[in-house]
Amino acid sequence: MADTVLPRGKVTPIVDTRPRRKFWSGENPLFWLIPAVLFLLLYSIFPLLFNIYRSFFEFSSSRKVWVDLGVRNWVELFTDDPRFLNALGVTLTYVAVALAIQLLLGMLIALLLDAKPWGSGLMQTLIILPMVVAPAVAGLMGRLMMHSEFGVISVYSYQLGLLEKSEPLLGGTGRFALIAVLLVDIWQWTPFFVLIILAGLKGMPHEVLEAAEVDGANWFQRLTRVKIPLLFGVITVAILFRLVDLFKIFDYIAIMTAGGPAGRTESVSYYSFVNTFSQVKWGYGATIGVVIMVMGWVAAWIYQKVFRLKW
Amino acid sequence: MTSIVITEAQREANRRYLVQQHRRHFINKLILTVITGLIVLVFVFPIFYWARLSITPYKYVFTIPPRFDFPETTRVWWSVVIGGRSYSDAMMEEVGNLTGVGGAGTGGYDIRPRIFNSVRVAGISTLIVIIVATFTAYALSRFEMRFKQNIVFFILSTRFMPGVAVVLPLYLMYREIGLYDTLGGLILAHVVINLPIATLLLKSFFDDIPRDLDDAAMVDGCTRFGAFWRIIVRYVAPGLAAAAVLCFIFSWNEFLFSLYLTRTPELQTVPVTIRTYDASAGTTEWGMMSAAGTAAIVPVFIFVLFVQRYLIRGLTLGAVRG
Numbered sequence: 314m315a316d317t318v319l320p321r322g323k324v325t326p327i328v329d330t331r332p333r334r335k336f337w338s339g340e341n342p343l344f345w346l347i348p349a350v351l352f353l354l355l356y357s358i359f360p361l362l363f364n365i366y367r368s369f370f371e372f373s374s375s376r377k378v379w380v381d382l383g384v385r386n387w388v389e390l391f392t393d394d395p396r397f398l399n400a401l402g403v404t405l406t407y408v409a410v411a412l413a414i415q416l417l418l419g420m421l422i423a424l425l426l427d428a429k430p431w432g433s434g435l436m437q438t439l440i441i442l443p444m445v446v447a448p449a450v451a452g453l454m455g456r457l458m459m460h461s462e463f464g465v466i467s468v469y470s471y472q473l474g475l476l477e478k479s480e481p482l483l484g485g486t487g488r489f490a491l492i493a494v495l496l497v498d499i500w501q502w503t504p505f506f507v508l509i510i511l512a513g514l515k516g517m518p519h520e521v522l523e524a525a526e527v528d529g530a531n532w533f534q535r536l537t538r539v540k541i542p543l544l545f546g547v548i549t550v551a552i553l554f555r556l557v558d559l560f561k562i563f564d565y566i567a568i569m570t571a572g573g574p575a576g577r578t579e580s581v582s583y584y585s586f587v588n589t590f591s592q593v594k595w596g597y598g599a600t601i602g603v604v605i606m607v608m609g610w611v612a613a614w615i616y617q618k619v620f621r622l623k624w
Numbered sequence: 625m626t627s628i629v630i631t632e633a634q635r636e637a638n639r640r641y642l643v644q645q646h647r648r649h650f651i652n653k654l655i656l657t658v659i660t661g662l663i664v665l666v667f668v669f670p671i672f673y674w675a676r677l678s679i680t681p682y683k684y685v686f687t688i689p690p691r692f693d694f695p696e697t698t699r700v701w702w703s704v705v706i707g708g709r710s711y712s713d714a715m716m717e718e719v720g721n722l723t724g725v726g727g728a729g730t731g732g733y734d735i736r737p738r739i740f741n742s743v744r745v746a747g748i749s750t751l752i753v754i755i756v757a758t759f760t761a762y763a764l765s766r767f768e769m770r771f772k773q774n775i776v777f778f779i780l781s782t783r784f785m786p787g788v789a790v791v792l793p794l795y796l797m798y799r800e801i802g803l804y805d806t807l808g809g810l811i812l813a814h815v816v817i818n819l820p821i822a823t824l825l826l827k828s829f830f831d832d833i834p835r836d837l838d839d840a841a842m843v844d845g846c847t848r849f850g851a852f853w854r855i856i857v858r859y860v861a862p863g864l865a866a867a868a869v870l871c872f873i874f875s876w877n878e879f880l881f882s883l884y885l886t887r888t889p890e891l892q893t894v895p896v897t898i899r900t901y902d903a904s905a906g907t908t909e910w911g912m913m914s915a916a917g918t919a920a921i922v923p924v925f926i927f928v929l930f931v932q933r934y935l936i937r938g939l940t941l942g943a944v945r946g
Contacts, residue, residue, distance in 0.1 A: 339849035345763030346775070348756045349819060356790060356816035357782045363793035422663055430657035436664045441935060443667055445924045447877035449895040450917040454670045457677070457910060463686045465673065500670065508936045512944055550943045561786035564879050568899070582788045589792045590884065602789030613784050617777065622943065 361606055364599040371596035379596070386600040397601065399576050400584040407491065407580060408559040411498050415555065416548070418499070419506020424536070426507070427514045437511070440504045448501070452568030455497035459483050466496075487574030494565050494578055502558075506551055513547035514540070549620045556616070557609055581605050671921070678915040685910055735916045737890065738897040742920075745807060745882075745893055746875035749814035753822045753871050754864060756815070761826035762852055766838065776824070783820040783941065787880045795884055805887045813881045818871040821941060825870070825934075828942025829863030830856070866934035869927050876924060894920045 336344055368386050370379040390397055422440070426433050443451070458466045461481035470476040479485065482493040517540065525539045563582040566572060572579035572587060579587075585605065589598030616622075676694060677685060684695045763769075764776060794813060795804065803809030833856060841851035857864075882893045892900070898920065901913045928935065936944055 338847035342763050342767040342769055345759045349760035349823060352756060352816050352819055353779060353782050357785055360790045360793040364789060425660040428656055430660045436660060438932060439664050439668050441928060441932060442671055442925060445873055445928045446921050447895045449879045449899060450921060453913055453917060454674045458670055463688055465690045468689055505939065509944055512936050547944050550940050554940060557784040563788055582786055586788045595792060598792055605786050606789045609784050609786055610781055613781060
């Protein structure tokens with residue numbers, strides 16, 4: 314074995330070291346990315362460009378043509394549309410209230426489940442269920458339970474004196490209509506916070522908590538000084554996702570109140586929808602579409618930058 | 625050295641102390657369980673109440689105070705099981721001439737073909753999503769690219785796109801190119817809705833697999849595609865399953881696009897059909913709605929049990945590992 318003779322002169326290598334340049338072998342990232350990018354362009358860039366373009370027009374449904382309006386849609390939207398401002402107000406109220414309640418309630422339930430009651434596994438499974446109910450069906454459930462005559466919640470609220478029969482949750486003057494929609498949202502999405510915070514609690518390093526306990530921190534101090542700061546990351550992500558979803562709230566409103574009574578539950582999304590499909594003001598609907606797209610986009614971008622989310 | 629002497633009395637005191645501790649622990653746990661259980665019950669109750677309505681004869685639906693039991697449900701079931709009648713017929717007998725519409729057989733209201741529509745739309749769109757997303761996720765996980773963060777944000781931002789702003793352009797484009805009011809068009813829309821979710825979720829699964837595995841495969845003579853196809857994909861199988869189930873659920877539950885990209889009743893999906901029971905004939909048909917709604921949510925519940933572990937990971941697009 315020792316006298317292996319190395320060949321002289323030019324030797325063809327056994328291992329093929331030529332660079333693989335063939336597109337189909339997958340060395341080029343574009344090979345992998347092209348299908349998805351095509352799909353997503355269709356879904357995000359095209360609608361954005363379309364909405365921007367059409368925001369300078371209005372569709373005349375009688376003559377079936379687009380009429381050039383210049384910037385009139387934009388001027389009207391920002392200076393002369395109290396209904397849009399109302400919708401903006403409703404949306405912001407909705408987002409703030411829903412987010413606050415869901416976060417606090419979710420935190421509470423997660424801490425309770427984390428303390429390991431009997432059957433906590435089963436409880437965790439059960440609390441997932443509201444989240445996967447179709448939003449349309451969840452809206453109908455809300456309407457059933459808050460029906461002004463025979464809804465469970467209504468009937469017992471009347472008996473307990475929480476509500477007057479003349480002023481039901483749904484219907485009537487609609488003073489409480491937004492609360493009714495909020496209740497459904499809270500019911501369906503609090504579990505999201507529960508699960509996400511629970512995931513954070515489970516991934517928490519034991520040593521830190523034990524160290525805090527040894528150092529004499531009581532339950533409340535352990536919660537506020539150790540657990541919540543450590544949960545910051547997951548809570549940030551949860552808030553980001555809820556924020557954008559709450560901002561485009563549509564399904565419950567369409568099913569439960571149709572924006573009424575008197576615009577009390579009309580969100581920006583729903584207002585855009587009313588313009589587009591009920592009143593066939595496609596140009597104006599597109600204008601609002603641009604606004605909410607850009608707002609959502611900017612909000613998500615800032616949030617991601619500020620909290621340094623990494624995917 | 626003096627040995628420590630434990631007297632009988634001390635031993636007794638210790639024992640009592642331990643028992644007391646144990647008992648206190650027990651009571652605390654009991655209180656905790658009761659409180660948590662009650663809260664969880666509040667969250668489950670609406671589903672129970674809704675499902676109960678779907679198997680309750682019509683005359684008991686609007687009772688005041690509300691009932692929580694299942695009056696005459698067994699009788700309805702027996703007439704189905706023994707009498708051999710269809711469920712909807714048995715229920716319709718209870719409805720009687722109170723509403724006069726609804727039930728199987730009145731064409732526009734039959735839920736069964738719509739369930740098939742939903743299965744087709746959700747199934748095919750999920751299949752396409754998973755294929756495309758796997759490719760994209762692999763690239764985002766494995767290649768160093770300029771603007772990678774921007775690409776990721778671009779994908780993420782399509783998840784944040786408000787549906788209402790997208791549906792009008794899509795609707796008008798579909799009318800131009802003849803995709804409006806076809807299941808194919810709806811499937812395409814559902815693909816783009818679910819693509820960001822599946823892509824970023826799968827990226828997090830690919831990130832969990834060491835790159836050495838790719839390199840090893842390629843040293844052994846695979847092309848990159850070969851390494852991906854023969855080796856890496858096999859390791860993300862749980863991720864593929866989780867992403868598929870989640871996409872299926874989202875597509876199954878999707879409402880806005882299904883409502884506005886189809887017009888023919890025969891092409892509608894389940895959530896849209898459930899909506900048509902609502903006041904379309906002058907009355908809100910709670911019985912029919914709840915039956916259809918229950919039929920729509922039960923398969924989802926069964927599905928989600930399988931991917932429970934990955935649910936949070938999916939909903940946060942891989943940002944939080946559950």
